[in-house]
Amino acid sequence: MASLFSGRVLIRNNSDQDELDTEAELSHRLENRLVLLFFGAGSCPQCQAFAPILRDFFVRLTDEFYVLRAAQLALVYVSQDPTEEEQDLFLRDMPKKWLFLPFEDDLRRDLGRQFSVERLPAVVVLKPGGDVLTRDATDEIRRLGPACFANWQEAAEVLDRNFLQPEDLDDPAPRSLTEPLRRCKYRVDPAARGKRGPRRGNDPEGEGGAEGGDGGLF
Numbered sequence: 001m002a003s004l005f006s007g008r009v010l011i012r013n014n015s016d017q018d019e020l021d022t023e024a025e026l027s028h029r030l031e032n033r034l035v036l037l038f039f040g041a042g043s044c045p046q047c048q049a050f051a052p053i054l055r056d057f058f059v060r061l062t063d064e065f066y067v068l069r070a071a072q073l074a075l076v077y078v079s080q081d082p083t084e085e086e087q088d089l090f091l092r093d094m095p096k097k098w099l100f101l102p103f104e105d106d107l108r109r110d111l112g113r114q115f116s117v118e119r120l121p122a123v124v125v126l127k128p129g130g131d132v133l134t135r136d137a138t139d140e141i142r143r144l145g146p147a148c149f150a151n152w153q154e155a156a157e158v159l160d161r162n163f164l165q166p167e168d169l170d171d172p173a174p175r176s177l178t179e180p181l182r183r184c185k186y187r188v189d190p191a192a193r194g195k196r197g198p199r200r201g202n203d204p205e206g207e208g209g210a211e212g213g214d215g216g217l218f
Helices: 023-030 045-062 084-091 107-114 138-144 147-156 166-170 179-185
Strands: 010-012 034-040 073-079 122-126 132-134
Touching: 034 045, 034 107, 034 147, 045 073, 045 138, 073 084, 073 107, 122 138, 132 147, 138 147
Parallel strands: 034 073
Antiparallel strands: 034 122, 122 132
C-alpha cells in the first residue's frame, strides 16, 4: 500500500505536522492496513455534514479510550480544497492520526481521476495490497458506523500481525457465516490502484461506482 505514495510526503494531522518522507515511515503507517482515501473539501456542505460522522467512525476504531486494540486502519485526506487555508481549516478539528498530502502535491488531483471519484464526499476503501475494496463507503459509514469495519476486514482478509497472540496461530478464529455474502458485496477490483474496469451489464453505474454521469470531478 505504501507504494501508492512512493516518493511522496504524507503529513500527520498533529500540531507538529510530522512528515512521513521515507519508505520506512510510509510502510509503518500504511502496510497491513485497510486504507481509507477521504476525498473532501471544506467548502462542500455535504463534506461538512459528513466529516463529524467520519471523525467519530475513525476515532472509535483507533482510540484506546473506545477499543481494547486499535483497528488496522489508516486514513489519508485527499483534499479537494481550492486553497491551503481552507484545507488547514477543515483539518483543524479532525483526528491527529489522519494523514494528508501537502497542498502543492498534484497527486491530490491525480488520485481523484485514478479512482474515478465523481462526487464529494467520497471514501475509497483499499485493501492492504492496494486493490479497491469499495469505491465509495460514505453511505455505509453513515448507516453502520464502526460496525462496517469488521465487514471490510473479513472481506479483505487483513492479517492482524501487530496484535496476533501466540495461541491464535494454532487456533484461528472461525469464519463468519456471513462471509460469502460479504465476498459477494465487496467485489474486489482486479486492477490495482483503482483503474476502472469494464461495466457489467447488470450494474448501470459500473462496479461500485458513484452516482452521476460519465464526467468526473476532475
